[in-house]
Amino acid sequence: MKQELSSVHPEAIIGANVTISPFVTIDKNVVIGDNTYIYPNAVILEGARIGKNCRIFPNAVLSAIPQDLKFKGEETTCEIGDNTTIRECVTINRGTASKGKTIVGSDCLVMAYSHIAHDCIIKNQVIIGNASQLAGEVEVDDYAILSGGTLVHQFSRIGKHVMIQGGSRVGKDIPPYVIVGRDPITYSGINIVGLKRRRFTSEQITAIQEIYRILYQSGMNNSAAVKCIEANIPEGPEKEEILYFITNSQRGIVRGYLE
Numbered sequence: 001m002k003q004e005l006s007s008v009h010p011e012a013i014i015g016a017n018v019t020i021s022p023f024v025t026i027d028k029n030v031v032i033g034d035n036t037y038i039y040p041n042a043v044i045l046e047g048a049r050i051g052k053n054c055r056i057f058p059n060a061v062l063s064a065i066p067q068d069l070k071f072k073g074e075e076t077t078c079e080i081g082d083n084t085t086i087r088e089c090v091t092i093n094r095g096t097a098s099k100g101k102t103i104v105g106s107d108c109l110v111m112a113y114s115h116i117a118h119d120c121i122i123k124n125q126v127i128i129g130n131a132s133q134l135a136g137e138v139e140v141d142d143y144a145i146l147s148g149g150t151l152v153h154q155f156s157r158i159g160k161h162v163m164i165q166g167g168s169r170v171g172k173d174i175p176p177y178v179i180v181g182r183d184p185i186t187y188s189g190i191n192i193v194g195l196k197r198r199r200f201t202s203e204q205i206t207a208i209q210e211i212y213r214i215l216y217q218s219g220m221n222n223s224a225a226v227k228c229i230e231a232n233i234p235e236g237p238e239k240e241e242i243l244y245f246i247t248n249s250q251r252g253i254v255r256g257y258l259e
Contacts, residue, residue, distance in 0.1 A: 081106030216256030
């Protein structure tokens with residue numbers, strides 16, 4: 001359903017049962033999936049790819065050009081997965097030549113006044129709290145929760161099932177399954193409540209706890225801790241996930257609270 005008071009470019013591809021409220025602007029080279037609801041005053045610019053069953057709230061701006069001086073007008077996209085909600089005044093910029101796209105996955109909630117910069121990759125089931133700000137090329141893995149007012153430095157990575165305390169400043173990589181907070185930001189334990197909600201077994205949670213005990217409480221440096229984890233923790237997907245994340249960190253991981 002399209003309102004006469006909205007502005008929809010004739011080349012935009014609009015799916016079935018899409019609701020376009022008054023005063024919405026939809027640019028050329030935009031694709032919007034079935035059953036998406038776009039509230040008044042939302043702005044969807046060139047390069048947007050929006051999935052099915054999404055909700056785009058008032059004054060959100062999707063796929064604006066990057067706030068990056070290296071951007072030279074190249075054709076890039078801003079891609080939003082199915083069943084994702086974008087709340088009031090959220091801004092999500094499209095990509096640059098670096099990755100060519102900014103991605104927000106499926107079943108995500110991006111709360112009001114948040115910003116997701118160029119070339120970020122936000123995976124599925126992620127919650128980004130009110131007024132959080134993600135700089136360019138940040139990566140956030142599945143089921144992570146960034147509480148309100150979180151600031152994330154460019155190129156930082158946030159692992160699966162992470163919980164970040166509100167108002168945190170993230171300048172290092174945050175490995176999977178943990179809670180981080182305090183100022184400056186530090187490891188604060190594993191995300192037991194989140195893991196139980198997602199049906200992790202007691203054995204899985206115990207293994208994760210032991211891995212992080214070695215990493216953060218044994219007094220070893222990261223290299224020695226990784227070797228100890230490899231030698232002493234039984235094989236499993238959680239161990240593999242954590243070790244892969246740590247050994248591939250370019251910025252280094254968040255420090256522990258005993259350091």
